[in-house]
Amino acid sequence: MSESVIEVSGLWKVFRDFWMRPRVEAIRGIDLKIQKGEVFGLLGPNGSGKSTTIQVLLGLLFPTRGEVKVLGGNPGSSESKKRIGYLPEDSVFYPFLTGREMLNLCARLSQVPEDCRKSRVEELLRMVGLTAAADREIGDYSKGMQRRIGVAQALIHDPELIILDEPTNGLDPIGVRQVKDWIRGLQKRGKTILITSHLLADVEEVCDRVSILYGGKVQDEGEVEDILEHQNQSQWITTTPKEDQVSVIRECFRDQGVEVISLNGSRRSLEEKFLETVKMARSDGEVTAGAEEGGQLPSFLGGEAKGC
Amino acid sequence: MIPFFLAILGLLLLVLLLLAFDKWCRVGGPLLALTGVLVAEVWRRRLLPVSGVILIVGQVFLPVILGVSPADEDGLRTLLDYGQGWIALVLLLVTMMMSCASLSDERESGRLGFMSLRPGMELRWLPGKWAGVIGAVLVMLIPATTVLYLQVSLESPEAGNRRAKLPITALQFEVTEEDIDSFLLFKLEESPLEWGLQSPEESRRRAKRYLERQARSISKGGKSYLDFDLPPTQEKSVQLSLRPAMGKAHRSRVARLGVKVGDYSQEILVTNGKRVTVDIPLKESGSNQVQVELEFAGAVAEEVNIPAIYWIDDDSVQLKVTRGSFFGSLARSQALLLIRCAFISALSLCVSTFLGFPVAILFGICFLIAASGGGFAGAFEDEGASVMVDPRQETTARYLIDRLAAAGSQIVSGLKAWANSNTSEIVSAGEFVSWTRLGRGLFIIGGLWSGLALVAGTLVIRRTEHATGDNR
Ligand SMILES: Nc1ncnc2c1ncn2[C@@H]1O[C@H](COP(=O)(O)OP(=O)(O)OP(=O)(O)O)[C@@H](O)[C@H]1O
Numbered sequence: 001m002s003e004s005v006i007e008v009s010g011l012w013k014v015f016r017d018f019w020m021r022p023r024v025e026a027i028r029g030i031d032l033k034i035q036k037g038e039v040f041g042l043l044g045p046n047g048s049g050k051s052t053t054i055q056v057l058l059g060l061l062f063p064t065r066g067e068v069k070v071l072g073g074n075p076g077s078s079e080s081k082k083r084i085g086y087l088p089e090d091s092v093f094y095p096f097l098t099g100r101e102m103l104n105l106c107a108r109l110s111q112v113p114e115d116c117r118k119s120r121v122e123e124l125l126r127m128v129g130l131t132a133a134a135d136r137e138i139g140d141y142s143k144g145m146q147r148r149i150g151v152a153q154a155l156i157h158d159p160e161l162i163i164l165d166e167p168t169n170g171l172d173p174i175g176v177r178q179v180k181d182w183i184r185g186l187q188k189r190g191k192t193i194l195i196t197s198h199l200l201a202d203v204e205e206v207c208d209r210v211s212i213l214y215g216g217k218v219q220d221e222g223e224v225e226d227i228l229e230h231q232n233q234s235q236w237i238t239t240t241p242k243e244d245q246v247s248v249i250r251e252c253f254r255d256q257g258v259e260v261i262s263l264n265g266s267r268r269s270l271e272e273k274f275l276e277t278v279k280m281a282r283s284d285g286e287v288t289a290g291a292e293e294g295g296q297l298p299s300f301l302g303g304e305a306k307g308c
Numbered sequence: 309m310i311p312f313f314l315a316i317l318g319l320l321l322l323v324l325l326l327l328a329f330d331k332w333c334r335v336g337g338p339l340l341a342l343t344g345v346l347v348a349e350v351w352r353r354r355l356l357p358v359s360g361v362i363l364i365v366g367q368v369f370l371p372v373i374l375g376v377s378p379a380d381e382d383g384l385r386t387l388l389d390y391g392q393g394w395i396a397l398v399l400l401l402v403t404m405m406m407s408c409a410s411l412s413d414e415r416e417s418g419r420l421g422f423m424s425l426r427p428g429m430e431l432r433w434l435p436g437k438w439a440g441v442i443g444a445v446l447v448m449l450i451p452a453t454t455v456l457y458l459q460v461s462l463e464s465p466e467a468g469n470r471r472a473k474l475p476i477t478a479l480q481f482e483v484t485e486e487d488i489d490s491f492l493l494f495k496l497e498e499s500p501l502e503w504g505l506q507s508p509e510e511s512r513r514r515a516k517r518y519l520e521r522q523a524r525s526i527s528k529g530g531k532s533y534l535d536f537d538l539p540p541t542q543e544k545s546v547q548l549s550l551r552p553a554m555g556k557a558h559r560s561r562v563a564r565l566g567v568k569v570g571d572y573s574q575e576i577l578v579t580n581g582k583r584v585t586v587d588i589p590l591k592e593s594g595s596n597q598v599q600v601e602l603e604f605a606g607a608v609a610e611e612v613n614i615p616a617i618y619w620i621d622d623d624s625v626q627l628k629v630t631r632g633s634f635f636g637s638l639a640r641s642q643a644l645l646l647i648r649c650a651f652i653s654a655l656s657l658c659v660s661t662f663l664g665f666p667v668a669i670l671f672g673i674c675f676l677i678a679a680s681g682g683g684f685a686g687a688f689e690d691e692g693a694s695v696m697v698d699p700r701q702e703t704t705a706r707y708l709i710d711r712l713a714a715a716g717s718q719i720v721s722g723l724k725a726w727a728n729s730n731t732s733e734i735v736s737a738g739e740f741v742s743w744t745r746l747g748r749g750l751f752i753i754g755g756l757w758s759g760l761a762l763v764a765g766t767l768v769i770r771r772t773e774h775a776t777g778d779n780r
């Protein structure tokens with residue numbers, strides 16, 4: 001865990017207008033270091049410079065100032081491109097290609113060997129739950145389905161570094177759950193992952209380290225465990241006590257010197273209800289034009305089973 | 309019945325060719341993958357099918373719209389003229405649309421950046437799309453040309469089988485430096501006072517003008533000898549094609565002209581500005597030189613005085629030798645059209661790396677207009693008129709302006725190459741389109757110009773930022 005995959009120091013990015021007058025200072029001196037095998041989260045409110053940072057790392061935007069090293073080379077070099085998978089924030093895929101054609105195209109452009117291509121495409125389609133919709137044009141996909149194709153294309157060439165810009169944006173709760181599982185799975189297979197998101201709960205669950213950006217600067221950075229220090233509080237979940245039992249319990253706590261801050265009846269979470277309903281519909285054999293239940297990470301991705 | 313059948317045939321051919329091309333794009337490396345995307349784009353966004361139908365159906369009904377039949381010579385020429393014009397018009401426009409729309413869309417949607425993340429993509433964008441556009445144009449060009457050929461040959465089989473003619477210009481019309489040398493040598497001896505006192509350049513210029521005028525006019529009662537270099541031919545006869553101008557004489561004035569080639573001689577009547585053709589038997593002498601003697605006997609009507617007749621253009625006096633088939637010439641001419649489309653595509657791709665779709669289209673149209681004007685550029689050329697430069701005026705500004713003017717005329721003369729590659733009129737006149745012309749077009753327009761445009765566009769793509777956000 002010492003080899004760093006991304007090294008950024010003193011990065012500035014100023015967007016200029018046609019006459020080269022500075023318009024926006026999107027990034028103002030960012031330092032980042034991401035180690036191999038890490039899941040790193042880039043957080044921040046809208047317009048704080050997350051996507052801009054990512055595009056500089058990819059070589060799509062040129063830094064105004066500062067040092068950027070990706071996989072030991074310059075961003076945008078041919079060598080590094082082979083080893084990076086990227087899911088853009090907006091789904092910018094060819095709307096007139098079908099899902100399968102899009103994946104095939106990406107595989108061909110990345111020079112995935114021909115004998116592996118077909119099996120990889122099918123495995124990834126299965127993984128993102130789009131096998132049935134694979135022959136429809138991407139322009140007809142729903143937003144979440146486009147995200148799913150996006151995830152699949154980012155993995156098709158088995159990259160070492162995976163950059164996901166708001167991967168859960170537009171996904172249903174099942175999809176969000178799966179994305180989190182995939183990220184964990186990818187990390188186990190030795191991949192380095194950089195994600196951005198606004199959904200802090202997701203980030204909290206999968207990331208090892210996070211940086212919080214605001215105004216183009218890193219405001220805080222560190223291990224998730226350290227950043228979220230424990231407050232001196234705890235939560236118990238019990239069966240609902242009767243009216244008279246409540247006062248006894250309070251009494252008990254007071255005797256022990258423990259203060260009860262709040263007490264509320266628990267409802268079933270909407271997520272549970274949602275998952276249950278969808279699961280039932282699926283087991284009833286209900287037909288959908290949308291995404292189906294996805295699957296596990298395909299075996300070609302890193303890990304032990306090398307080859308196709 | 310025939311138009312209907314032709315339309316079906318043409319469209320069927322178009323679809324088959326497209327399928328074959330698409331299939332070909334599916335195997336092979338990353339470059340062909342990109343080409344395949346362009347093909348899918350123009351097909352699924354309906355640009356290719358709609359313009360294909362317009363092209364073929366328009367072509368099929370052209371004789372009806374024009375009200376001509378290819379059975380007679382005039383109708384044939386009109387049909388060929390308009391048919392080739394129609395194909396060129398549609399294809400050039402569609403080429404421009406395909407190229408501009410495709411790349412501008414990639415750029416504006418942010419896909420250019422996103423897809424460039426695959427290794428080596430920056431170098432492949434333009435060539436990949438270029439190949440796609442050329443393929444798509446070919447897919448439309450072949451059926452349309454086939455329809456045109458069938459229209460001609462079904463209606464009049466002899467027209468379809470006819471041979472193309474190669475026009476040959478008189479040697480005397482091309483005044484060479486040697487001609488001027490020997491003329492001056494002679495004149496300096498004959499009248500040294502008149503010719504010896506001018507500067508050498510001045511006398512050369514005068515000599516050239518004199519020689520040209522002499523070759524291109526016959527005064528009343530005078531004779532003129534014109535030499536032609538024929539290519540080796542098996543034919544028994546050649547065609548002499550004449551279009552005299554008679555100065556200020558009225559358009560309907562008729563004059564007598566004696567034509568003599570070897571043993572053959574004949575007197576013909578010529579009208580001011582009208583083309584006449586005479587078949588002249590060839591003797592099997594083995595010599596490739598033919599000398600035509602023309603004698604101008606004056607006007608037919610007694611009261612009219614026509615002092616001289618003139619051959620104004622190079623094609624005013626030509627010998628036409630049969631050479632190759634009509635179909636071969638048509639095919640070469642259409643190949644030149646494909647080459648022009650290829651350049652338009654390269655240019656459009658290049659400008660749409662930094663211009664949006666409407667502006668890029670506008671740019672392409674401006675080029676087309678300028679280039680078709682380039683054909684007239686020759687009219688303004690005046691080699692004798694190099695301006696005397698006063699040394700006191702040799703300032704930097706003057707130098708710069710001169711350089712600019714030189715560059716401008718370089719561009720204009722470059723555009724002449726464009727006009728030279730437009731051979732549709734030659735084909736409809738039944739003349740021969742040579743392989744040399746095709747080769748020159750391929751080299752200059754298809755190779756040099758297109759290559760430059762592609763390289764420039766690729767440099768722009770490599771040097772600019774392409775964020776993946778929408779419309780950034
Ligand atoms: N191409 C551009 N030209 C000008 N300004 C830009 C450009 N791209 C981004 N910006 C500006 O840079 C700043 C950072 O944008 P960025 O897209 O990086 O934010 P973000 O953190 O990804 O936000 P979000 O959460 O909304 O995705 C914003 O103020 C934005 O307006």
Ligand SMILES: [Mg+2]
Nearest residue numbers: 050051052089
């Ligand atoms: Mg963003």
